[in-house]
Amino acid sequence: MATVLDIAKRNPNAAPVAVSDAARAAGFIEKTAELNVVAGAAPGGASLVGLTRDQLKDSLSAIGVPERELKMRVAQLWHWIYFRGAKDFAEMTNVGKELRAKLAAAYTLARPQVVSEQVSKDGTRKWLIRMPSTGPLDKGAEIECVYIPEVDRGTLCVSSQVGCTLTCSFCHTGTQRLVRNLTSAEIVAQLIVARDSIGDWPDATPPEGAFVPTDGGRFVSNIVFMGMGEPLYNIGDVIAAIDVMSDGEGLTLSRRRITVSTSGVVPQMERLGAEANTMLAISLHAVRDELRDELVPINRKYDIKQLLDACRAYPGLSNARRITFEYVMLKGVNDSDADARELVRLLKGIPAKINLIPFNPWPGSKYECSDWERIERFSEIVYRAGYASPVRTPRGRDILAACGQLKSETEKLRARARMMAEQGIGAEGVYAVGNGE
Numbered sequence: 001m002a003t004v005l006d007i008a009k010r011n012p013n014a015a016p017v018a019v020s021d022a023a024r025a026a027g028f029i030e031k032t033a034e035l036n037v038v039a040g041a042a043p044g045g046a047s048l049v050g051l052t053r054d055q056l057k058d059s060l061s062a063i064g065v066p067e068r069e070l071k072m073r074v075a076q077l078w079h080w081i082y083f084r085g086a087k088d089f090a091e092m093t094n095v096g097k098e099l100r101a102k103l104a105a106a107y108t109l110a111r112p113q114v115v116s117e118q119v120s121k122d123g124t125r126k127w128l129i130r131m132p133s134t135g136p137l138d139k140g141a142e143i144e145c146v147y148i149p150e151v152d153r154g155t156l157c158v159s160s161q162v163g164c165t166l167t168c169s170f171c172h173t174g175t176q177r178l179v180r181n182l183t184s185a186e187i188v189a190q191l192i193v194a195r196d197s198i199g200d201w202p203d204a205t206p207p208e209g210a211f212v213p214t215d216g217g218r219f220v221s222n223i224v225f226m227g228m229g230e231p232l233y234n235i236g237d238v239i240a241a242i243d244v245m246s247d248g249e250g251l252t253l254s255r256r257r258i259t260v261s262t263s264g265v266v267p268q269m270e271r272l273g274a275e276a277n278t279m280l281a282i283s284l285h286a287v288r289d290e291l292r293d294e295l296v297p298i299n300r301k302y303d304i305k306q307l308l309d310a311c312r313a314y315p316g317l318s319n320a321r322r323i324t325f326e327y328v329m330l331k332g333v334n335d336s337d338a339d340a341r342e343l344v345r346l347l348k349g350i351p352a353k354i355n356l357i358p359f360n361p362w363p364g365s366k367y368e369c370s371d372w373e374r375i376e377r378f379s380e381i382v383y384r385a386g387y388a389s390p391v392r393t394p395r396g397r398d399i400l401a402a403c404g405q406l407k408s409e410t411e412k413l414r415a416r417a418r419m420m421a422e423q424g425i426g427a428e429g430v431y432a433v434g435n436g437e
């Protein structure tokens, strides 16, 4: 991939890039940041929260913990940080006083700053999170993270980049410039922030009146990489974050309850399956290359055939581990009976489920949502062909939590002003992707 994934340190909250139709037509499918600076100078800054085992080991070495003790000390820290959610080294009662003092002198267990928390009428929560600054010119990247509770599961939608490289024409986030990649620690920290906020640690309790799953399981049981960014353009950190999130001695999320959604970065799909072993979702949205070139412009690099071949080769694919295909319903664009039949034909032989997503028009978008009867008809054709095709109910509409609406603060304020004027919100929609578990 020729994409440059860098920090624009000069002004991380700069105005969005306006991606015109003409630019798209000319092949403008990927944005690059203004400056080429290495992302994430220090993972998590001086905080140990979010670090991998190797990074923790290095941090302990740096304060003089002898080599022979490192494995045991990492295990202790791991338990306190990721199993118990410790916020203070003083809580670590099985760590000697002297080492606790050393740790406290050199590091913190600080979380990224929660700038705001919004709670939807339907229980969906959205946090605006500011990451620690990575240098004097960086005000701290801001990302949004959304929690979607249901009776039997709680899904956390996390971001992998600040902004997005790509320019999908139906997506609000696609109009934002790419600021930088998130480090693995910053990705993990989103889960820590969510668990802090909803009391998802041993001995913690959820805030009064909070809607959390009631089946006795974990409050955050599923993760979807469907927030800001294209995860496969930050695959190293995404895989490292998944390793931390799924570690059996800490956060213990099943990899089968982690779904990574890609717009179709074909060359990285096999690596994701082989190394992260997660569920896969594909932002498909069109069944003909000509249309997908417009809706999801990365299709010009990797067309539908290449994408579906990569799906067929996805490691671990089986009926128990189906690929989710996301399909946003755009009136008069991709919602005909013929489109539905072609979708069925294309997916033949791929263990799949299809999420039909009613489009939420956003200010400036040129698309409309398909009529309800049309969505039902489309769904029926797909269903009759043997595919589960749930129509996902958008969640958190009142707090702008739908995917593609995830914007950093500067843009959010602009969007709100426009929205008030135009009475419209939304883009693609955040959904609790059903892994069926």
Ligand code: SF4
Binding pocket: 164, 165, 166, 167, 168, 171, 172, 173, 174, 175, 227, 228, 229, 230, 263, 283, 404
């Ligand atoms: S749909 Fe996803 S990949 Fe496409 S522009 Fe939006 S955030 Fe980026």
